[in-house]
Amino acid sequence: MSPFQETMRLANSAPLWIFCLAVVGMVLIQTLIFVWISNFYAKKCGITRTQIAGAVRSGLISTIGPALSVFVVGLGLLAQIGAPLMLARLSVIGNAAYEASAAEMAAAAMNTRLGSDTYTIQAFTASVWVMNLGGICMLLPPLFLLKLLSRLTQTMTKKANLGMLLGLSASLASFGYFAADYARRSAPHSRAVAAGFVAMLVLESAAKRLHLRWLGEWALALSLLIAAVLASLVKQ
Amino acid sequence: MNEADQNDYYKNVHLWGQLTLFLSVFLFLGIGCYLSFIRGLHPGWNTIFTAFGAVAAMVGHTWINIGDLVMYLLLMGPAATYMSKLTGNVKNMRLPSAMASCAALDESEGRIKRDILATYGVAVSVAVNTTFLILLVALGKIFLSLLSPDVLRLLDFIVPALFGAIFGQFAMKNIRAAAFSAVAVLVILYVPFIPGSFKAAAAILLSVCMNLAFQKKNKGET
Structure with a gap:
């Protein structure tokens, strides 16, 4: 078995699927929580069912085109880093171009390329680390600053009306x-x-x-x- | 809606937003730790941080782009921003979707209504995106061969058309403000010394300033 075949076997193995489905699950749970919160407070502030239906329709229409483009890029990643990781990485912070280049840079640091026969399981692990570390860096500012910034912008707009x-x-x-x-x-x-x-x-x-x-x-x-x-x- | 309810809403949003982002960070670390230390495949921190440094040099400026965060907050509120930051594709997918969702709302309506409607927009967008990715995993290449090159070419133009159309939708609410914003955008776009990543925020700032200045002058006259 060549190193690349070994990598692909690892990339499509059960533990990888479990981790990656957990990431996708996290996204879906967050979405459900926010929809639930919205439903609860929509009633209280007098948003009608028609308004919600309109919002959902407009959101749907404007998202289909871009989502199809992500679909096309995902196809490329599918062959290179395996289905579970592709699914996880394009569901979170999933800028496809960023993910592909992060994975590629990790491979380069191991003197190999994505999809090459020398893309070993260690190189794959390096790709996983680099993509995820980058993802974490993108989450830290909203995690720590969003609450503060939100309060600031609210008082600002309220004061000045x-x-x-x-x-x-x-x-x-x-x-x-x-x-x-x-x-x-x-x-x-x-x-x-x-x-x-x-x-x-x-x-x-x-x-x-x-x-x-x-x-x-x-x-x-x-x-x-x-x-x-x-x-x-x-x-x- | 009374003040207490409104504060309650934003408190809940921040609580759940921070909690879900925090858990996600641990999940991300988990995959790497599992491969490195349980499976014993660790490639060495040197390798990881060399590559990570290269990635940071390439996109690191977006990690600390507070201007974008403020822009997202103003345009779609905190709930939609938490969701967008976790799911990515903010400018090409989440933001357009959120804005389209609250475009129909009258501007005199409260900010909380806009924030809630924007949340629905982003939620739909996440649902569509995830469905497509699951389809991709399940059906893969069969799907792509069904889409002819003509259709793929068409997709290229959906997003630019969307930006034009939504600009039109907003312009109908206030033609004057739209004209000032258009001028602001063109000025910023063709000023050479503003770095690319700050241009969108700069355009917003200039447009807001121009519209506020105009409004004041208008009030003074009447």
């Missing part, structure tokens, strides 16, 4: 920034940004003028579809 405009201009700027950043990448990308923007304006105002509630609810999904098709159809 600027919450509304502050939120709106922060949202506008962050979406505007990401949109412009994408638009700079290539002509089709800028067409996608522009088409999404225009489609949204048209659909939303049509929904308001004609009092079509369903159109307002599906405006986001429709604009994304229209924009993506337009961007990939127009001749380069």
Whole structure:
């Protein structure tokens, strides 16, 4: 058995599955806890069922595209670090590009490469350590600082009573920034940004003028579809 | 909703957020410790820290990026931020999803409503992501061959279109604020000496300042 085959056997062994499913379980448990808390307090502050349904729909629509991209990168990792670790690492802090390069750097420190025949079980262990240490470093600031920062931002917005405009201009700027950043990448990308923007304006105002509630609810999904098709159809 | 309930909500969010992140840190350490010390495969701390140093040099600046944390807090509240930090893919998946979820909400509504709706957005996003990854493990390559290259090309444009569309959705609430924000973004984007990782935060800061300044002037006139 070659070192790489040995590694793949370890990478797909039962103990690895148990650890990695525990990590995925942790993510799901956290999600359930926060949904439960939200359900409890949503009633108290008068959020309607319709509003929750709308939030879930919009969240769903906007997440499918990016999730598919992660799916595609995950396929690459699947062959190199095994199914359990891929599942765990892409479920937490899972920036696929980061995970792949962290695993690769550990392999390089052992004088080998991912997927190479000399990728031994020790090199695999090094990859596991480096990916997880990086993950821990990303968790420490929110773990220790988020509570403090949250209190600070809350008193700040409360004191100045600027919450509304502050939120709106922060949202506008962050979406505007990401949109412009994408638009700079290539002509089709800028067409996608522009088409999404225009489609949204048209659909939303049509929904308001004609009092079509369903159109307002599906405006986001429709604009994304229209924009993506337009961007990939127009001749380069 | 009264003040006490609201404080109660945020207290619960921080309690569970910190607890789950804390447990996750131990789980992460557990996998490495198991392989190194129970299975006896330890590659040596030297090797680990050499590679870790290289990784830190590459992405370490994102670990200490407090500006991003503040931005997430302002945009989606603490609960969604805890979830996003644990599950990753914040800027390309969680944040858009959270923002889309509360985009329909009237801006005059309280901040707690926005924070709660954003939590639903991130929760859905985590559910979809996990489902896809489990499908990937179960079906692997069969799945990818079903997606034609044309469909894959289409996926590339979904996220940029999303940013454009949501900007449009917010712009309809306040066209003036949108215009100022657009100017702020373009200025920041083309100022050469701001490091890339600070640009998003800088754009937000400038946009907020411009809108506040404009609002004050407006009030003074009327």
